[in-house]
Amino acid sequence: MNRNLKIALVIVIAVTTFSCNSVKLSNAWSSDDFKASISKKILVIARSDDNDVRDQYENMLVSKLKSQNVNAFSANQLFPDIKEKKNLSEEEKSTILKQFANAGIENIVLLALKDTEVTYVNDASPNSDPMVYNKGRYGISFVDYYNVHSIEYLSKVVTRNDYENLNKPEENPSYYTYILEAVVYDITLNKSEQLVGAYEVEATEPKSAEHILHNFTKIISKQFKK
Numbered sequence: 631m632n633r634n635l636k637i638a639l640v641i642v643i644a645v646t647t648f649s650c651n652s653v654k655l656s657n658a659w660s661s662d663d664f665k666a667s668i669s670k671k672i673l674v675i676a677r678s679d680d681n682d683v684r685d686q687y688e689n690m691l692v693s694k695l696k697s698q699n700v701n702a703f704s705a706n707q708l709f710p711d712i713k714e715k716k717n718l719s720e721e722e723k724s725t726i727l728k729q730f731a732n733a734g735i736e737n738i739v740l741l742a743l744k745d746t747e748v749t750y751v752n753d754a755s756p757n758s759d760p761m762v763y764n765k766g767r768y769g770i771s772f773v774d775y776y777n778v779h780s781i782e783y784l785s786k787v788v789t790r791n792d793y794e795n796l797n798k799p800e801e802n803p804s805y806y807t808y809i810l811e812a813v814v815y816d817i818t819l820n821k822s823e824q825l826v827g828a829y830e831v832e833a834t835e836p837k838s839a840e841h842i843l844h845n846f847t848k849i850i851s852k853q854f855k856k
Contacts, residue, residue: 653831656809657828659827661823661825661826663826672701672702672735673705674703677714684784695851718776723776737815738814740772742813743811744809746806746808747809770825771825806834807832807833808832809833810832810846812831813827829853831845831849
């Protein structure tokens with residue numbers, strides 16, 4: 631068998647292997663306060679610098695939550711003027727929280743792209759960091775997380791073809807895994823107790839951005855079943 635054919639077969643096997651059940655819940659955590667928070671007024675915020683992507687994620691999750699009789703609303707509808715911004719000032723944080731409180735918002739679900747992993751088939755299994763619930767990237771309150779400036783954004787760039795120009799060695803084929811997260815905060819609680827849920831979803835070799843959108847929001851909405 632010639633070398634090019636061998637490489638092609640390895641790629642096909644890798645993609646086939648990792649495409650099965652390509653979007654799945656990989657990590658989940660919730661506090662004792664999570665179940666009680668489900669009955670509260672929930673605001674869904676998708677972190678994206680692309681308004682179309684933001685609208686799609688927020689509206690689809692809200693639609694699924696409402697079908698489960700969850701009192702959910704999208705940030706793009708209730709607060710269209712709130713834009714992504716790095717390093718919010720204390721005054722800006724206070725203003726946002728006041729807007730939410732005036733609208734009766736009690737619970738917030740933040741959706742974001744946590745990471746994109748490229749795994750080479752010939753490498754050892756990739757390392758994965760354990761989820762951190764109380765500190766680090768999630769913070770302990772809504773404004774802690776929302777002010778994290780290292781966060782990645784939900785995007786339309788999600789398929790292998792989007793990365794055609796990456797410098798990958800031909801003899802070491804790879805597959806892509808997108809790690810999305812939904813982090814839940816109950817802003818009626820004390821700041822140190824606001825983080826009530828964190829869920830990670832892995833999408834490996836997804837068919838399209840729409841494939842991730844539909845499956846991610848479906849998985850997250852299931853966590854809110856009463």
